[in-house]
Amino acid sequence: MRLTGKERILLYLLEVSRLDEGIEVPPELTQEGVAWGATLNRRHLPQYIHPLLREGLVRERRAHVRGIRQRRKVYGLTQSGKLAALHLRNRVLGETITIRKGGAIRDVKLSDLLKNSAGAASLLGLVRATLHGGPVDIDEVFEASRSGLADFSHEAPPVERFVGREEELWRILDDLEATPIVVVTGVAGIGKSALGAMVCSSLRGKRSLFWRRIRTWDTAMDLAMRLAGFLRAQGRTVLYGYLSASGPKELGRIEELLLADLAQARSVLVFDDVHTANDDAIRFMSLLCQVLTLQKASCGLFLSRTVPSFYSRRDVEVERSVAEVPLAGLDSKDVQTLLRDAGLPASLVPTLSALSGGSPLFLKVLSRAKVREDVKASWRTVETYIAEEIESGLSNTEQRCLQVASLYELPVPAEGILLGAKRGIGVLVGLEKKGLLDRIGADRFVLHDFLRTYFQNGLTSTQRRKLVHQVVPWLLDEAEGILKKGLPSEANPFVYWPHLIDYEHREVIQKAISLVENAIILDTVPGRRAFSYDRLARLRYAIGDISGGNEADRTALRFATDDASRIRIHKRLADHSQDPEEAERHIEAGLELLPNGPSLDAGELLVLRAELAISKDNFEKAWEEVDLVASWRPGLPANHVLFGYLSLVTGALLIQDERHRDLPIAEAELRKALKILGAAKETYDIAWVYLNLAEATLLMGRPEDALTHLDQLLAAIHAAADPHAQAVVLCLKGRCLSEWLGEYQAAERHYLEAETLAGLFELPWKSYIRALLASVYEHEARYPEARESLASFLREYRFAESTFREARVTGLAWMARLCLLCHDVEAAEEYLREAVAAGPKKGSAAAMGAVAWAEGMLLSRRGDVAHADARFQIALKHLEPPGSICAYAHAPALDRSLRSKGHLLLDYGRFLASIGEPARADEILGQARETFRAYGMKAMEREGAQVHESLAPQRERRFAP
Numbered sequence: 004m005r006l007t008g009k010e011r012i013l014l015y016l017l018e019v020s021r022l023d024e025g026i027e028v029p030p031e032l033t034q035e036g037v038a039w040g041a042t043l044n045r046r047h048l049p050q051y052i053h054p055l056l057r058e059g060l061v062r063e064r065r066a067h068v069r070g071i072r073q074r075r076k077v078y079g080l081t082q083s084g085k086l087a088a089l090h091l092r093n094r095v096l097g098e099t100i101t102i103r104k105g106g107a108i109r110d111v112k113l114s115d116l117l118k119n120s121a122g123a124a125s126l127l128g129l130v131r132a133t134l135h136g137g138p139v140d141i142d143e144v145f146e147a148s149r150s151g152l153a154d155f156s157h158e159a160p161p162v163e164r165f166v167g168r169e170e171e172l173w174r175i176l177d178d179l180e181a182t183p184i185v186v187v188t189g190v191a192g193i194g195k196s197a198l199g200a201m202v203c204s205s206l207r208g209k210r211s212l213f214w215r216r217i218r219t220w221d222t223a224m225d226l227a228m229r230l231a232g233f234l235r236a237q238g239r240t241v242l243y244g245y246l247s248a249s250g251p252k253e254l255g256r257i258e259e260l261l262l263a264d265l266a267q268a269r270s271v272l273v274f275d276d277v278h279t280a281n282d283d284a285i286r287f288m289s290l291l292c293q294v295l296t297l298q299k300a301s302c303g304l305f306l307s308r309t310v311p312s313f314y315s316r317r318d319v320e321v322e323r324s325v326a327e328v329p330l331a332g333l334d335s336k337d338v339q340t341l342l343r344d345a346g347l348p349a350s351l352v353p354t355l356s357a358l359s360g361g362s363p364l365f366l367k368v369l370s371r372a373k374v375r376e377d378v379k380a381s382w383r384t385v386e387t388y389i390a391e392e393i394e395s396g397l398s399n400t401e402q403r404c405l406q407v408a409s410l411y412e413l414p415v416p417a418e419g420i421l422l423g424a425k426r427g428i429g430v431l432v433g434l435e436k437k438g439l440l441d442r443i444g445a446d447r448f449v450l451h452d453f454l455r456t457y458f459q460n461g462l463t464s465t466q467r468r469k470l471v472h473q474v475v476p477w478l479l480d481e482a483e484g485i486l487k488k489g490l491p492s493e494a495n496p497f498v499y500w501p502h503l504i505d506y507e508h509r510e511v512i513q514k515a516i517s518l519v520e521n522a523i524i525l526d527t528v529p530g531r532r533a534f535s536y537d538r539l540a541r542l543r544y545a546i547g548d549i550s551g552g553n554e555a556d557r558t559a560l561r562f563a564t565d566d567a568s569r570i571r572i573h574k575r576l577a578d579h580s581q582d583p584e585e586a587e588r589h590i591e592a593g594l595e596l597l598p599n600g601p602s603l604d605a606g607e608l609l610v611l612r613a614e615l616a617i618s619k620d621n622f623e624k625a626w627e628e629v630d631l632v633a634s635w636r637p638g639l640p641a642n643h644v645l646f647g648y649l650s651l652v653t654g655a656l657l658i659q660d661e662r663h664r665d666l667p668i669a670e671a672e673l674r675k676a677l678k679i680l681g682a683a684k685e686t687y688d689i690a691w692v693y694l695n696l697a698e699a700t701l702l703m704g705r706p707e708d709a710l711t712h713l714d715q716l717l718a719a720i721h722a723a724a725d726p727h728a729q730a731v732v733l734c735l736k737g738r739c740l741s742e743w744l745g746e747y748q749a750a751e752r753h754y755l756e757a758e759t760l761a762g763l764f765e766l767p768w769k770s771y772i773r774a775l776l777a778s779v780y781e782h783e784a785r786y787p788e789a790r791e792s793l794a795s796f797l798r799e800y801r802f803a804e805s806t807f808r809e810a811r812v813t814g815l816a817w818m819a820r821l822c823l824l825c826h827d828v829e830a831a832e833e834y835l836r837e838a839v840a841a842g843p844k845k846g847s848a849a850a851m852g853a854v855a856w857a858e859g860m861l862l863s864r865r866g867d868v869a870h871a872d873a874r875f876q877i878a879l880k881h882l883e884p885p886g887s888i889c890a891y892a893h894a895p896a897l898d899r900s901l902r903s904k905g906h907l908l909l910d911y912g913r914f915l916a917s918i919g920e921p922a923r924a925d926e927i928l929g930q931a932r933e934t935f936r937a938y939g940m941k942a943m944e945r946e947g948a949q950v951h952e953s954l955a956p957q958r959e960r961r962f963a964p
Contacts, residue, residue: 006130008043008051010091015040016061016080017088018127018238028066032077040127052078060084089759092126100129103138125238153236154207156214156273158414159200160441167337168194171328172201178326179206179271179302183295184314186305189330191453195306198330199273202304211237211270217280218412220520223287224548227257228509230272230291239264244726251549251581258290266298276452277307289313296324389457393439400430405439405450406466409458410474412521414447419481422473471525478522479535482515489514509546516542533562540575549579566596570604577611586615601635606645613652622660629653647679651688655695658702670699690719690728697735704939706743710736726760730769733757737775745942747779754779770799774814777821782946786824793818809850812842816853820910823860831861852881856907859914868918875911882907905934909947916953925951 006014019031019040030036038048055061062081065074080088096114117126133139175198178185187195203212213233215226228246235243242260246252272291280288288305292313295303305311310327318325394402408420417428431448434440440448450458462470489511519539526532536559543552556576563569573593580586593608609628616625632649639645650672657669677692693716700708713736720728733753741750754775761769773796780789797814815838822831835857842850855878862871882904908931915924928951935943 005133006095008041008047009055011041011043011127011130012037012051012055013060013080013084013088013091014095014127014130016078017085017092018125020080020085028068028077030068032066032079033068033075034078037078055084060087086756086759090755093759093762095126095130100133101138108138152208153211153213153233153270155233155236156200156203156207156212157444158216159203159214159273159275160196160443162197162200162204167333168198168201171198171330172205175202175304175328176205178328179304182324182326183298183302184292184305184318184325185302185328186307186311186314186325187328187330188307188310191308191456192451193330193332195308195330196275199275199304199306202271203273206271211268212273213270214273214275216275217277217284218517218520219279219281219524220517221280221284222543222548222551223254223257223283223290224252224543224546224551225513225516226284226287226291227252227261228513228546228548230261232510233270234264234268237268237270239268240726246547247726252547254286254290258294261291262294262297265294265301268301270301272301272303273306274303275306277305277311278309280311285311285313292325296322389454393437398430401434404430404434405454405458406462407470407474408440408448408450409455409462410470410525411449412455412524413517414443414449415481416446417448419474419477420448422477468527471527475522475526475528475531475535478518478525479538482518482522482538485511485515485518512542512546516546529562530564533559533564533568536562537568537572540572544575544579549581552579553581569593570596574604574607574611577608583615583618586611590615601638603639603643603645606632606635606639607648610645610648610652613656617652617656617659622656622662625652625656626660626663629656642679642682644679644683644685647676647683647685648688650676650679651692651695654692654699658695658698666699666703670696670703673699690716693719694735697739700939701739701743702939704936704941706739706939706941709739709743713739730757730760733760734772734775737779741775741779741782741942743940743942745782745945747783751776751779768800770796773799777817781821781824786821790818790821790825793821809842812838812850813853815841816850816857819857820860823857823864828861828864831857831864835861848881852878852907855881856910860910863914863917871914872918875907875914878907879904879911903934905931905938905940905943905947908934909943909950912947912950916950 015037019036031040034048034052037043037052041048041051043051052061052063056063059081061084062079063076064079066077068075068077096117097112099110099112100116101108101110102116113126113129116129129139175185175187179202187198189195199214203214206212211233213230215229217226224246227242231243231246234240241263242257245256245260272295274288277288288311291303295301314325319327397405404420407422411419417431420431421427431440435442435448439454440450442448459467490508516539519535519542523532523535523539526535536555540552540555540559543549543555553576556572556579560569560572560576563572570593573589573596577586577589577593580589590608590612594605597605597608609632613625613628613632616622616628629649629652632645633653636646654669654673654676657663657665657672673692673696677689677696680688680692693712697709697712697716700706700712713732717729717732717736720732734757737750737753737757740746740753754772758769758772758776761772773792777789777793777796780786780792793814797811797818800811800814815834819831819834819838822828822834835854838850838854838857842854855874859871859874859878862868862874908927912924912928912931915921915927928947932944932947932951935941935947
């Protein structure tokens with residue numbers, strides 16, 4: 004295998020693409036970095052990089068480079084470049100190389116080698132190793148690749164001195180190598196976090212590290228998103244792709260994708276303060292433990308005061324999948340060593356050692372203090388020592404800072420603790436030196452959870468109320484400040500309503516969520532608490548945590564003190580509820596709070612009800628609501644966002660309700676929606692406007708305009724880095740190119756791009772793209788390829804028991820027809836038998852029509868003309884005209900426009916022509932052309948015309964004198 008310099012550059016830039024973000028970038032993206040990564044001489048780099056720039060595959064810009072004073076040229080992949088690199092990567096994975104391992108030499112496929120390496124090597128590392136020729140020493144490659152690790156352990160507490168616990172440390176390190184799950188338990192202050200931090204220090208540079216301190220408000224989605232960001236930094240993007248997509252998320256799907264990512268990641272996942280986890284977080288950790296036991300590359304370390312509930316004694320004693328390490332106090336020898344090293348008088352060391360009980364936290368405080376000679380026997384706990392010795396020596400400002408810090412459950416900057424104190428950060432530095440305050444990173448401080456509890460419990464109700472009155476506004480202001488600083492205004496949930504945001508923006512929003520959650524825990528003012536829950540709901544919806552947003556909204560509803568707030572919450576719950584019946588209840592509850600007659604709030608609730616009705620195909624009810632809101636328009640603000648939604652829903656109705664279809668008016672309504680929603684920066688709804696515009700223009704016979712709208716849609720969702728949505732739109736473009744324009748090669752390219760994205764992010768419907776490719780190949784008379792592609796779809800696609808069961812029957816019947824086109828009658832008969840057996844008991848119209856169509860073709864091949872004709876006519880009764888290509892925008896599946904009544908009419912017309920009935924054939928083919936013309940399918944109309952014209956000689960012979 005030999006790759007060109009250009010190809011190695013593409014692979015390298017794909018590997019480091021996650022670094023090409025932000026104003027400051029790492030040296031890996033400079034000319035020197037690219038030359039090294041692609042194994043090229045720096046002087047020769049321009050001859051390879053310039054053609055890639057001209058082809059639009061690579062972009063060049065000037066940026067600040069970490070560690071370099073001046074801005075430098077840096078390089079990254081364009082969207083086209085990423086797709087080209089992904090195609091190249093897939094091709095390279097199919098190559099075979101010769102490796103040497105343990106003295107043995109053998110050939111192995113690159114994809115198998117990477118799969119079995121448990122993340123110890125990268126594809127590019129293996130490619131580099133082939134350049135010298137000869138067998139690749141695989142052990143050397145694995146060792147060289149270990150440096151490409153991710154370190155997300157910055158939340159771990161700093162450890163200045165580590166005395167004792169060496170035995171426990173080595174035991175944990177050994178257990179992590181042999182056991183997927185290690186649990187460390189012990190009382191507060193016993194040193195669990197410090198021990199976990201030492202584990203990270205021991206493994207840094209050898210394994211990828213993840214640290215997460217569990218907070219009482221963490222949801223399953225919070226933890227999943229944090230973990231997805233960590234895995235993404237290692238190039239493991241399967242879970243990230245799923246969480247980036249809009250819509251609700253399923254824990255079962257998260258489990259499956261997490262396994263795919265972790266199985267090759269060689270990561271150590273550390274979770275601290277597990278005892279504070281709520282039920283939702285426990286569900287996630289239970290899921291994570293299941294995943295960890297199913298693979299060997301990654302492992303988890305859980306630190307908790309109590310034994311967690313997400314595993315059983317069987318896991319420990321029988322399955323041996325969990326190792327437990329209970330921590331007791333340090334032994335007296337280690338305690339005395341630590342105290343002597345801290346410079347305490349030798350005469351005090353034995354007494355203090357006995358009094359400390361081996362508590363590392365107690366020892367830390369003792370070692371920082373100036374202990375008097377008259378040691379008191381009452382100092383048998385950290386609490387009594389702090390109360391009798393520490394607090395009395397603190398200034399009023401220091402005491403107040405510790406009291407304020409006790410209210411924060413997360414690290415905060417100095418100003419959050421000082422809250423206007425005159426002495427400034429010097430106070431915090433002094434508390435840090437006394438061992439009472441921990442610094443996290445360069446500028447954030449936090450109290451140990453034991454000390455936090457101590458100082459909180461010492462507050463009087465009056466003191467607590469006064470401090471909370473200052474801390475809660477600071478937390479809420481800090482959340483707003485983080486959003487304003489870290490997000491563009493159109494992605495700020497407090498300014499607009501963003502549904503399409505990229506992963507980096509989600510990180511910013513998650514920081515804001517932690518601040519708001521901390522404020523909610525402290526606050527006791529009902530009105531302000533309702534306001535905080537309202538904000539929390541918006542933040543959780545914005546990152547795709549639908550269930551978390553629903554829960555926050557339901558709680559906000561309990562605390563709401565005015566009808567305006569209750570109406571707003573009911574609207575949001577109706578819009579985001581995953582249960583249509585619950586959504587209807589919230590719409591009704593919102594309307595009951597409003598007076599009868601026109602209002603913006605009532606209009607929005609009625610438009611939501613119209614959307615619900617459309618989802619149930621209850622078009623009559625939808626029109627009733629839409630007409631009522633439209634009648635209110637003269638008395639309400641003309642350009643309000645309500646009328647943008649109204650125009651969007653009206654346009655969709657005029658397309659989907661075939662009894663009232665009016666495509667020109669639908670297009671006009673959608674353009675109104677685009678104008679109003681565009682001005683309001685409602686990005687999510689704008690995407691749906693473009694989708695419906697594409698549908699309307701397609702049905703009006705303007706596929707070129709539809710492609711333009713799909714490109715606009717793709718641009719709108721590209722900024723959100725949502726691979727699911729991007730793959731769907733690529734499929735829609737392919738459908739447009741194939742079925743409407745007949746540009747089959749272009750359609751095939753779009754499908755292959757979508758398939759690459761779907762494969763990279765493990766999208767659940769990726770095998771559906773094989774059915775789309777089968778359609779293209781059939782149009783091009785590439786029947787063996789069509790058959791192979793459709794067989795792949797039938798093997799891999801997950802057919803649900805209800806919704807898509809008929810899709811399997813349709814696919815099997817289609818496969819039978821392809822087999823006949825390949826002259827394989829025996830296989831066609833087998834697929835047809837399977838289709839009949841797989842059909843629903845009552846039989847849906849689509850399934851019955853597809854089977855009858857295949858039976859007609861089979862009987863025709865056997866020469867049974869009469870029965871074949873009868874089966875074709877039965878098929879015509881059941882199959883429907885082409886449907887909406889946008890109907891499956893959330894999860895593509897077989898639908899009417901792929902193999903519809905129009906396609907059947909073409910086959911039936913050919914059959915009639917073949918048996919010498921040109922008059923009937925002429926009539927049927929005319930119907931086919933009219934069907935395709937009615938839906939704007941120009942390519943299929945042309946195909947019908949060609950078949951029709953081929954019958955002209957037969958008609959002339961039949962009617963000749």
